[in-house]
Structure formats: C-alpha cells, structure tokens
Amino acid sequence: MTADIARRHTQQRQVVLEELRKLTSHPTAAELYEIVRRRLPNISLATVYRNLEFLTKMNVIQKLETSGSKARFDGDVSSHYHVRCTRCGRVDDIHGLPADLVGGEVSNFTSYEILGHRLEFVGICPECGRRQEEDDVTNVS
Amino acid sequence: MTADIARRHTQQRQVVLEELRKLTSHPTAAELYEIVRRRLPNISLATVYRNLEFLTKMNVIQKLETSGSKARFDGDVSSHYHVRCTRCGRVDDIHGLPADLVGGEVSNFTSYEILGHRLEFVGICPECGRRQEEDDVTNVS
DNA sequence: ATCTATGCAAAGCTTTTGCAATCGT
DNA sequence: ACGATTGCAAAAGCTTTGCATAGAT
Secondary structure, eight states: OOOOOOSSOOHHHHHHHHHHHHOSSOOBHHHHHHHHHTTOTTOOHHHHHHHHHHHHHTTSSEEEOSSSSSOEEESOOSOOEEEEETTTOOEEEEOSSOTTOSOGGGGGGOSSEEEEEEEEEEEEOHHHHHHHHHHHHHTOO | OOOOOOSSOOHHHHHHHHHHHHOSSOOBHHHHHHHHHTTOTTOOHHHHHHHHHHHHHTTSSEEEOSSSSSOEEESOOSOOEEEEETTTOOEEEEOSSOTTOSOGGGGGGOSSEEEEEEEEEEEEOHHHHHHHHHHHHHTOO
C-alpha cells in the first residue's frame, strides 16, 4: 500500500526522507536542509525542495501550508491536526483528537463540492507560556 | 464600536476600503490594486499593501492566510468560514455555519494554551464543476 | 545507453522597506 | 508646521527553474 518512493533511488532523497522522519518538529525546507547537510555536505537547497515536493506528491510525507510564509513538512502522513505557536512559530502535532472533527453538515451551506478541510489550531506553546510568566515577574517594578 | 478607520484620512485608504467592501471575491493585494487603479491610476502597489495591513490591524478588514502563497483580504470582519476551490483558487464565504464549529475539547489533547483555530474548506466551485462535466462529455472518444 | 536527479546560479513571485516628496490635520 | 502617508525603486524572503553534469537502472 506504500507508494513506491522513488523512480531513482538517490542518496539525497533517502537522507531527506530519513531526517524528516526523525523529527517531530515539522521543519521548513531550510531547516531540514541544514540538518541534511550534516550528512551530505554538498547537497543543495534546491534538491531538498525538489525532493520534498516529490515526496509530497508521492504521499510519503505531507506539506503543511496552512499559515505563515514558509511551508513546513511532516514525515507522518496519517491524518492529524496541528497547533502553531503564535509567539515562536513552532508547530506541534495534536494526537488523539478525532480526525473528522469537522462534520459533513458543511455541504448544506455552500454550492461547492466539498473535498475536505484544513484546520490548524493556534495558541501559545508551553515554553513561550513559561517565558511569559517569567517576564511578568521580572517586570514588576 | 467601529474602530476609527484612519489617523489620516487619505483618498487612497478610502478607495482601497471601498473597493474591497464591494467585492465578495476575497481578492489578493495585486487584484485589488488593479481594481483600485481604475479610480486612482497613480496609486502604487506598496500603498495598497500598506493600507491593507493597516486596515487589518485596525480590524476593519481581515486577512485570510489559511493557505496558498498569496494573502487574500475580506471586507467582512464578522467571523465566518471560507471555501477555496482547488482548481481555480477562488475563495468564497460559507454563511450560516456556526462559527464555533470546532469545539473546546481540543485543550485536552495538547499542552498549548489554545487561543483559536484557522479552518478552511477545500472543494470544487460550481463553475469548475460545470467545466469538468463539459470536459467529460467532450472527451468521450 | 538512457533519462532522471543533482548542484549551481539565476530568476520568479509576493511582500516589505528606505527615502524624499506630498498631503492631511 | 508637523508628522503620517505616498510613490518609486530597491531589497528581502521563500521557492522554482534552466542548464550542464553526474548518477541510477
């Protein structure tokens, strides 16, 4: 059932995929490039972009383009939602939440043929929340 | 309750707002620029961007940045969801759907402090759907 | 041998910014 | 008069693309 991952099985494509799968941080192309570079110092950013696009089309990874100016990538293609921190931009998975959170009643309110939806939560990550509290204490004057 | 729209009440800002409010098409900055240009031929794209940003901050309009590479703008700030056509990129409002479609149960599944969510539906707009059917007929060979 | 994939550099596209001039108050 | 706003052009930031070379099957 797994899509065949590559027409040409190159080291670059393999390493891009492996490193992405090691991460739960949903990196941008540039972030992943820096990581992959530790194993393949001569790889180019363009190759990372091309492989990320290719793997997305093959449905081996997924591209998260809900908001923000940079696309982020997720090595986990199972359907799940994400939270984005409004302070630091970090993106995390939300596990356990039903993937069909948004019902089919939508079709009654539009003339579009609904194929799906994109949902992303926004909030403050624990780290930024903690930093906030520290600042609050520090700023008492 | 309306935020005061402008510190300086310029013609450019006024026309940008008026033209945006006439549209239900959620134009991009460049699209709106072309429209505004019909009334103010010398306006610059930068001014359109600056005013869209300003009006967004004033909460007079809203910026839709759910997906796609270009931001789109909505002269209607009431909270409502949108559908995006995967074929032509067009974005329409969905009216009548409860704005709190996505429940608060989310907090049980993440350590983030949840502030809100971005939800956008994707599908095929009536026009593209019709075009599809025509093509299907045409392509019978 | 063939044809995809890569690296590099350049280009593309959307958005932002520096600056001097202009306009609103 | 003062300072926000404008127009222009340049810059910035992310992503894509052309092209010759290298590499996979």
